[in-house]
Amino acid sequence: MSLRKIDIIESMYEELDLPKKDCIGLVESLFEIIKDDLGNGNDVLISGFGKWMVKAKKKRRGRNPQTGEDLIIGARRVVTFKPSSVLKDSLNSGE
Helix, strand or coil: CCCCHHHHHHHHHHHHCCCHHHHHHHHHHHHHHHHHHHHCCCCEEECCCEEEEEEEECCEEEECCCCCCEEEECCEEEEEEEECHHHHHHHHCCC
16 A cells, blocks of 8 residues: 555644644645755755655657557656665665
8 A cells, every 4th residue: 555645644643743734734835845846956855765866868769569659758857766775774674
């Protein structure tokens, strides 16, 4: 099961004892800040968690898998995530 935005809001509501409306505002504001920075081409680094980076991809040749038709996939920007070593270690500590 995926962690959804509402799950984060509920966890904050239970942990911080804040009104749910405030928790919703905090989560929405955080995501908006991250989205705006990434949209401006900036990286977002959260120490101990990881780094989101915007990377430019060049146009390239591709193929429609259903029809086999050749096509050009346009240039675009994508967001990548690199987990911190702290996050990696915590994920792998149970092994």
